[in-house]
Amino acid sequence: xxxxxxxxxxxxxxxxxxxxxxxxxxxxxxxxxxxxxxxxxxxxxxxxxxxxxxxxxxxxxxxxxxxxxxxxxxxxxxxxxxxxxxxxxxxxxxxxxxxxxxxxxxxxxxxxxxxxxxxxxxxxxxxxxxxxxxxxxxxxxxxxxxxxxxxxxxxxxxxxxxxxxxxxxxxxxxxxxxxxxxxxxxxxxxxxx
Numbered sequence: 001x002x003x004x005x006x007x008x009x010x011x012x013x014x015x016x017x018x019x020x021x022x023x024x025x026x027x028x029x030x031x032x033x034x035x036x037x038x039x040x041x042x043x044x045x046x047x048x049x050x051x052x053x054x055x056x057x058x059x060x061x062x063x064x065x066x067x068x069x070x071x072x073x074x075x076x077x078x079x080x081x082x083x084x085x086x087x088x089x090x091x092x093x094x095x096x097x098x099x100x101x102x103x104x105x106x107x108x109x110x111x112x113x114x115x116x117x118x119x120x121x122x123x124x125x126x127x128x129x130x131x132x133x134x135x136x137x138x139x140x141x142x143x144x145x146x147x148x149x150x151x152x153x154x155x156x157x158x159x160x161x162x163x164x165x166x167x168x169x170x171x172x173x174x175x176x177x178x179x180x181x182x183x184x185x186x187x188x189x190x191x192x193x
Contacts, residue, residue, distance in 0.1 A: 035169055047066050047183075052067070052117050055111050058182075063106070066111075071124075076171055077128070091150075141165070142162065
């Protein structure tokens with residue numbers, strides 16, 4: 001099986017998992033999970049047929065690479081789903097982050113030595129399943145928590161599980177677009193077209 005076929009099959013498997021989770025729910029949740037699955041697929045497909053070295057390569061002036069984007073989206077999704085369950089302590093207080101904390105965060109955007117594209121894709125698929133299961137099982141999408149302190153959050157704001165899921169969808173879609181640009185700059189391949 002070619003690497004392209006493997007990537008497409010992985011996308012279909014993850015989409016199938018989201019569809020199965022969405023099948024357990026109806027209406028709004030099913031729609032939200034289906035949209036998230038679609039954007040996850042677009043993000044993953046940008047890595048088809050790549051080596052680990054290509055997945056590490058920066059093709060623009062930014063620090064972004066394809067392997068790092070997959071890691072970042074997976075970590076972001078994990079943090080936000082933890083927020084749905086545990087509240088603001090799951091995301092931490094950005095105003096108290098040390099230089100070492102910021103460096104660890106910057107490593108989310110890189111495919112580090114010893115990490116593989118296959119490994120970060122598998123971790124992302126596992127996180128996707130966990131997110132889909134959480135959303136399907138939540139008794140109410142209106143459950144909310146206050147956001148942690150951070151310069152980028154409005155003071156005193158609260159986000160519901162619904163708002164968090166919409167944020168995950170938006171982040172995934174935005175980074176899928178970044179990934180498409182990086183991949184086209186790398187070797188001319190496009191997600192669509």
